[in-house]
Amino acid sequence: xxxxxxxxxxRNHSGIIRMITSRIGLGIAVFLLLTAIQIQSxxxxxxxxxxxxxxxxxxxxxxxxxxxxxxxxTKLDQDLINEIAKQPFTESVGILTPSRFKASIxxxxxxxxxxxxxxxxxxxxxFIDVKNDQFSWDPNAAYVPVIVPNMFLDIYNFQFSxxxxxxxxxxxxxxxxxxxxxxxxxxxPISFNAKIVGLSDRISSMLVxxxxxxxxxxxxxxxxxxxxxxxxxxxxxxxxxxxxSFLKKYNxxxxxxxxxxxxxxxxxxxxxxxxxxxxxxxxxxALIIFTLFIQLTxxxxxxxxxxxxxxxxxxKQLSKFLLxxxxxGNLLSIGSAxxxxxxxxxGLKIFLEKQLIFIPSAISWITLITVGALSxxxxxxxxxxIQKHINA
Amino acid sequence: MHFKLNNVIxxxxxxxxxxxxxxxWGQAIEWKxxxxxxxxxxxxxxxxxxVHLLYGLxxxxxxxxxxxxxxxxxxxxxxxxxxRQLHWSIVFQDLRLFPxxxxxxxxxxxxxxxxxxxxxxxxEEMASQLGILSILDQQAMHCSYGEQQRVSILxxxxxxxxxxxxxxxxxxxxxxxxxxxxxxxxAECKKRSAGLIITDLDKDEHxxxxxxxxx
Numbered sequence: 001x002x003x004x005x006x007x008x009x010x011r012n013h014s015g016i017i018r019m020i021t022s023r024i025g026l027g028i029a030v031f032l033l034l035t036a037i038q039i040q041s042x043x044x045x046x047x048x049x050x051x052x053x054x055x056x057x058x059x060x061x062x063x064x065x066x067x068x069x070x071x072x073x074t075k076l077d078q079d080l081i082n083e084i085a086k087q088p089f090t091e092s093v094g095i096l097t098p099s100r101f102k103a104s105i106x107x108x109x110x111x112x113x114x115x116x117x118x119x120x121x122x123x124x125x126x127f128i129d130v131k132n133d134q135f136s137w138d139p140n141a142a143y144v145p146v147i148v149p150n151m152f153l154d155i156y157n158f159q160f161s162x163x164x165x166x167x168x169x170x171x172x173x174x175x176x177x178x179x180x181x182x183x184x185x186x187x188x189p190i191s192f193n194a195k196i197v198g199l200s201d202r203i204s205s206m207l208v209x210x211x212x213x214x215x216x217x218x219x220x221x222x223x224x225x226x227x228x229x230x231x232x233x234x235x236x237x238x239x240x241x242x243x244x245s246f247l248k249k250y251n252x253x254x255x256x257x258x259x260x261x262x263x264x265x266x267x268x269x270x271x272x273x274x275x276x277x278x279x280x281x282x283x284x285x286a287l288i289i290f291t292l293f294i295q296l297t298x299x300x301x302x303x304x305x306x307x308x309x310x311x312x313x314x315x316k317q318l319s320k321f322l323l324x325x326x327x328x329g330n331l332l333s334i335g336s337a338x339x340x341x342x343x344x345x346x347g348l349k350i351f352l353e354k355q356l357i358f359i360p361s362a363i364s365w366i367t368l369i370t371v372g373a374l375s376x377x378x379x380x381x382x383x384x385x386i387q388k389h390i391n392a
Numbered sequence: 393m394h395f396k397l398n399n400v401i402x403x404x405x406x407x408x409x410x411x412x413x414x415x416x417w418g419q420a421i422e423w424k425x426x427x428x429x430x431x432x433x434x435x436x437x438x439x440x441x442x443v444h445l446l447y448g449l450x451x452x453x454x455x456x457x458x459x460x461x462x463x464x465x466x467x468x469x470x471x472x473x474x475x476r477q478l479h480w481s482i483v484f485q486d487l488r489l490f491p492x493x494x495x496x497x498x499x500x501x502x503x504x505x506x507x508x509x510x511x512x513x514x515x516e517e518m519a520s521q522l523g524i525l526s527i528l529d530q531q532a533m534h535c536s537y538g539e540q541q542r543v544s545i546l547x548x549x550x551x552x553x554x555x556x557x558x559x560x561x562x563x564x565x566x567x568x569x570x571x572x573x574x575x576x577x578x579a580e581c582k583k584r585s586a587g588l589i590i591t592d593l594d595k596d597e598h599x600x601x602x603x604x605x606x607x
Binding site for chain 1: 449469470473474476477488490492493497500501502504505506551
């Protein structure tokens with residue numbers, strides 16, 4: 001009953017349209033702000049998720065940019081390697097060890113004759129995307145396991161085999177073929193059987209187990225040379241613009257295609273920044289308008305409020321009443337903005353799923369915490385504005 | 393429950409010669425709960441000022457007004473609200489009704505401002521006694537001054553109180569209505585064992601006063 005009477009006395013003289021407009025503005029501001037946060041959250045989910053086939057976590061093979069000034073001097077010194085390992089975008093660094101011996105491979109099948117000189121590299125197994133328990137070697141092993149870039153098989157199937165009138169090979173058949181691998185060293189050539197155990201997209205190099213590289217280098221008695229010229233960098237965010245600037249600073253190069261995400265990232269960052277900034281500005285304006293709105297309402301009812309207090313109404317009692325009048329509407333604005341975002345997130349999830357990009361169907365905890373924080377901020381602002389003008 | 397006035401002199405009356413012969417201004421006075429106090433004074437001697445000062449509406453005076461030993465000038469707004477809801481009731485000389493509310497709503501508002509102690513049916517009973525039952529659903533601004541005065545009296549009886557302060561409460565009532573209103577007020581005071589402080593221009597016998605003072 002008291003509320004009913006207070007509602008009659010402290011009527012909204014400032015106009016329902018103005019009130020609705022300010023609340024719509026508030027809703028849009030909150031929506032923009034939450035959207036900016038949710039986009040960031042989705043982006044981080046994509047970076048760290050293992051579910052995404054199109055995961056943008058990646059491996060970058062890094063070496064010095066070769067030009068006339070550093071021919072034969074492409075060594076990556078230990079200080080630089082340490083510096084790379086220290087960078088925030090670096091998850092881990094693996095050294096690519098090259099073979100320093102002469103080697104060749106040839107087919108042992110007449111149906112499939114070929115011969116070529118070849119070189120290998122090895123890399124710590126953590127950096128290999130082909131899981132094969134047999135990717136190790138010792139001198140008594142039946143064969144040398146080799147991982148070949150997918151690109152090589154494509155070149156063979158779609159160029160070489162056609163030009164040489166050779167059969168095309170599926171990955172399964174390639175893995176069945178046994179090759180003859182010959183290493184040339186101090187005591188003459190030594191031959192081994194070799195088998196392709198996997199095809200990889202990650203590192204564009206013929207990979208063999210590190211034990212084989214060590215053995216071969218030792219057998220060939222090459223000058224002890226542990227210089228590192230290439231390394232593989234694992235990063236969970238190849239879109240990080242800091243990678244590009246770091247590589248540029250140290251005159252390093254990598255597969256620039258893999259850094260294409262940094263361009264997308266810049267666009268996303270710009271969109272997020274604009275949405276976030278617009279949201280914050282709109283929120284500030286909405287709060288100012290809302291505060292003025294409260295002031296205007298209270299000013300219009302000043303005589304009634306004074307008489308109510310004279311008759312014994314406590315300022316706190318009136319503040320609570322006014323808070324109940326104003327705050328639920330604000331909460332409705334925040335709630336509507338959140339609901340819209342939840343629906344959009346769900347829609348986006350379904351849309352991206354078709355492109356094998358998986359994002360959560362629900363909005364993130366950070367977004368929800370922001371909703372809570374904004375609700376609290378609005379409660380404080382509304383309460384303080386009411387108290388200020390009631391007691392004025 | 394008692395009021396104490398210690399050497400109180402309102403700032404606006406400080407230079408007037410009447411203050412020197414006043415029975416209240418500049419005196420030490422104590423009024424206890426249950427006392428019926430009549431303050432008689434001609435116009436311009438500060439009756440309304442005294443009422444406002446007792447009710448905590450004015451602070452522009454020297455001396456002290458104490459209630460239960462607490463200086464009214466120093467109590468905060470929430471304590472003052474508590475006193476006005478539970479310990480002091482008032483009928484203003486200028487009535488101070490909400491013109492846009494009906495007579496019933498004006499009365500009801502005071503009833504529900506704190507935990508109600510008067511039942512809704514009692515409002516109609518009392519309104520009937522005061523002869524304002526028929527105008528209860530009229531907006532206060534459309535009631536005559538005499539009707540508004542009775543609405544204001546009824547409103548003051550809707551709450552618990554230790555003292556009811558009445559500022560020329562019967563000024564627009566005829567003698568018959570004065571008697572009825574006074575009887576109702578007295579009955580409600582007795583129910584609450586409350587005191588009554590009434591200011592008026594002339595002496596009267598509406599109540600059985602224990603204290604009668606000239607301002």
